[in-house]
Amino acid sequence: MFTAFSNAPHGAKLRLERISSQKLEQELFHTGITVGQTVYRLDAELDMHTVKIRHKGGETVLSGGMGGKILGHLSDGRIIALTEMKAGEKGHIETLEGGEELLNALHALGIHEEQEFEMIRVLPPMEYITRINQKRRERLSEGLAAKILGTLEMGSLEKGELIQFAASSAAVPFKVEKIIGGQSAQRLMQAYNIQKGDVLVLEYVENAPAFRLGQGEHFILTNAGGLRIFLKKEQAENIIVSC
Numbered sequence: 001m002f003t004a005f006s007n008a009p010h011g012a013k014l015r016l017e018r019i020s021s022q023k024l025e026q027e028l029f030h031t032g033i034t035v036g037q038t039v040y041r042l043d044a045e046l047d048m049h050t051v052k053i054r055h056k057g058g059e060t061v062l063s064g065g066m067g068g069k070i071l072g073h074l075s076d077g078r079i080i081a082l083t084e085m086k087a088g089e090k091g092h093i094e095t096l097e098g099g100e101e102l103l104n105a106l107h108a109l110g111i112h113e114e115q116e117f118e119m120i121r122v123l124p125p126m127e128y129i130t131r132i133n134q135k136r137r138e139r140l141s142e143g144l145a146a147k148i149l150g151t152l153e154m155g156s157l158e159k160g161e162l163i164q165f166a167a168s169s170a171a172v173p174f175k176v177e178k179i180i181g182g183q184s185a186q187r188l189m190q191a192y193n194i195q196k197g198d199v200l201v202l203e204y205v206e207n208a209p210a211f212r213l214g215q216g217e218h219f220i221l222t223n224a225g226g227l228r229i230f231l232k233k234e235q236a237e238n239i240i241v242s243c
Contacts, residue, residue, distance in 0.1 A: 001243050006219055006236035008041045011187030014241040015039075021238040024213070031211050031229060033221070039241065040191060042141070042220040042228065043184045049083050050125075050142045055117040057110025061166040063143030063181075066106065069097040072117065085119040092116050105180035108149065109164070125208035127226045128165070131201040138192050139226035141208065142166060147185050148194070149178040165200060174200045 008014055016037050019025040025035075033039070043065060051067045053060055062070070067082040074080070074091035093115045096106055106112075128140040140148075148165035153173040168174045176198045179189050189195070210228040212218075219236035221229040231239070 002240055003243070004237045005041060005221065005231070005239035005241050006233060008241050008243065009187060010041050010043045010184035011189075011191055012243055013038060013040065013191040014243060017240045017242050019239055021235070024235055024238055027213055028229065031227060032225070033223060033227070033229060037223055040188065040222050042188075042222050043143070050123040050146065051082050051085070052120040052123060053082065053117045054120055055111065055115050059120065059167070060109050060111065061123070061142070061146040061164055062109075063146050065143070066102065066146075069102060070106070070111070071095040071097065072119075082119065083122075087119055087121045090116070090118045099182075101182045105147070105182075108162075108178065108180050125210060125228070126205050127208045128205050129203045130165075131203055132192075132194065133199055134201070137203070138194075139224075140165075140192070141222075141226075144185065144188060144192075147179060147181040148176055148189075148200070149180060150174050150176045150200070153199070165202070168200070168202045170202050170204060172201070174202070176200060 002017060016035050016039050018035055019028065049064055051062050062082065064083055070082045071079055071094045072082055072085060072091045073094040074089055079094055093113050096103055096113055123142055126142040128145045130138050130140050132138055145166035146164050149162045150165060151162060153175060162177060165174055176194065176196055179186065208226060208228055212230040213235055219231045221231060
């Protein structure tokens with residue numbers, strides 16, 4: 001099925017078929033994106049800050065999409081989204097906005113309304129270079145790494161204690177037990193062929209390369225190398241892909 005990138009489903013594996021605009025084709029060529037490549041459309045939440053908070057259940061990494069739907073009531077009286085907070089600010093969780101899937105995901109991370117918390121820091125866009133089942137290597141965004149829950153096969157954690165892959169240690173086998181998040185996250189996990197029972201080994205973490213080809217509404221395109229291209233709507237409409 002052929003469609004404009006602007007209409008492509010989030011997380012699905014796509015083939016770049018053609019680029020209608022010659023100017024856009026040249027700009028993408030200079031970033032290494034060419035016709036025939038496998039690409040993915042990422043959720044726009046990746047254009048929001050990923051954050052790390054401390055709460056009763058421990059420390060948790062929240063993707064921009066999750067953090068943007070949690071309103072914190074700060075000690076100075078302000079009520080703002082977690083993604084707008086600064087390191088060191090404290091308060092309690094006022095409201096969890098979103099559907100049942102999001103609420104289930106947040107509850108799985110031990111986050112509930114009225115819970116006290118502290119903002120640790122805002123995380124820059126990162127890529128988790130990961131070996132999967134000792135067979136292949138993938139680059140996972142910080143948002144995806146935060147949505148994979150599992151257990152370490154060695155270390156100081158109690159047996160069966162779930163942690164986020166974003167909190168995993170390098171070179172330590174991590175067994176996938178649960179994948180949280182909405183349909184976009186689930187599709188992207190399927191595209192990466194990551195499922196319950198897989199063993200992931202974090203090799204290293206590095207800054208995510210990114211290019212912005214304009215200002216305004218962003219459609220995020222990425223390739224197997226982890227490069228993120230932020231596109232305006234009219235640019236995304238000029239990119240034709242097949243699912």
